[in-house]
Amino acid sequence: MLARLFATAALLVGIAAGDAGAQLKVVTSTSDLYDIARSVGGDRIKASHIGEGFQDPHFIEAKPSFVIQLRNADVWAFVGLDLEIGWMPLLLDGARNQKIMMGGPGYLDVSKVVPVIDVPRGTVDRSQGDVHPLGNPHYWLDPENGRRIARLFRDKFSELDPKNAATYTANEQAFEDRLNAAEKGWQADLAAIKGKPVVAWHTSWRYFAEYTGMDIVAYMEPKPGVPPSPSQLMAVVAAVKRTGAKVIIMEPFYDRKLADVVARETGVQVLILPPSVGGTPAAADYVKLMQYDIAQVAKAVK
Numbered sequence: 001m002l003a004r005l006f007a008t009a010a011l012l013v014g015i016a017a018g019d020a021g022a023q024l025k026v027v028t029s030t031s032d033l034y035d036i037a038r039s040v041g042g043d044r045i046k047a048s049h050i051g052e053g054f055q056d057p058h059f060i061e062a063k064p065s066f067v068i069q070l071r072n073a074d075v076w077a078f079v080g081l082d083l084e085i086g087w088m089p090l091l092l093d094g095a096r097n098q099k100i101m102m103g104g105p106g107y108l109d110v111s112k113v114v115p116v117i118d119v120p121r122g123t124v125d126r127s128q129g130d131v132h133p134l135g136n137p138h139y140w141l142d143p144e145n146g147r148r149i150a151r152l153f154r155d156k157f158s159e160l161d162p163k164n165a166a167t168y169t170a171n172e173q174a175f176e177d178r179l180n181a182a183e184k185g186w187q188a189d190l191a192a193i194k195g196k197p198v199v200a201w202h203t204s205w206r207y208f209a210e211y212t213g214m215d216i217v218a219y220m221e222p223k224p225g226v227p228p229s230p231s232q233l234m235a236v237v238a239a240v241k242r243t244g245a246k247v248i249i250m251e252p253f254y255d256r257k258l259a260d261v262v263a264r265e266t267g268v269q270v271l272i273l274p275p276s277v278g279g280t281p282a283a284a285d286y287v288k289l290m291q292y293d294i295a296q297v298a299k300a301v302k
């Protein structure tokens with residue numbers, strides 16, 4: 001009875017110490033967080049993710065299998081800034097896992113370590129459809145934020161599993177080394193992109209634009225999360241004609257027919273880009289995702 005009590009207490013506070021073979025169970029909301037967590041955790045963690053790279057992360061179906069993953073998790077890492085507001089509360093309520101509830105040791109709101117852009121001034125009325133009421137949550141598309149995410153995982157995994165801290169530190173450094181090396185390789189593409197006018201469907205490309213220097217002259221959506229209206233399409237056509245933008249950048253889960261309308265009117269290219277790891281086979285991990293997206297945009301704006 002006493003042993004059972006101790007076991008329960010240890011479980012509640014998330015102590016893995018003493019169990020040399022135990023891996024931290026890490027669940028992430030997106031495939032990008034998953035890939036970076038895996039890079040840092042290596043074989044010391046068991047990682048899984050909820051959303052796939054080709055799905056709209058704002059709108060994921062809350063499946064029972066996700067609840068089961070979360071029930072056993074030591075860490076729940078999510079993008080935050082309300083990106084997952086439509087589905088995360090349901091999953092966390094269902095999982096009833098104190099370790100990963102707000103205030104628990106494994107509740108990891110990754111947005112806390114990122115400088116957030118597009119934070120609205122004043123209050124935002126969500127009923128008007130704006131899905132970014134706390135600022136822009138698509139921050140992983142800037143490699144500097146990829147580094148911040150990796151360091152956060154290093155620190156959190158080391159806190160929960162101190163005996164493997166040296167491994168997490170070494171893995172994190174290896175991730176940054178790999179990213180730094182890749183970054184040197186795509187400098188010519190960055191130079192080609194800098195200052196070039198483009199159209200984006202959603203404001204998901206804002207951090208990418210900050211990093212690459214591409215100039216987003218119009219959005220297909222009149223507001224983040226609000227589908228293009230006829231008047232918005234006219235405004236986009238006008239912006240393309242005014243600026244000479246050569247490309248509309250959009251995710252695979254939006255309705256490209258509307259982008260094709262603008263393309264027919266202006267000759268602009270429609271470029272479907274994965275916003276996340278696994279969104280296309282070439283974007284197999286975080287570094288390859290960045291490399292692929294930068295190369296595709298560079299080709300399109302040349």
Ligand SMILES: [Zn+2]
Pocket residue numbers: 058131132137138202203204224
């Ligand atoms: Zn968004």
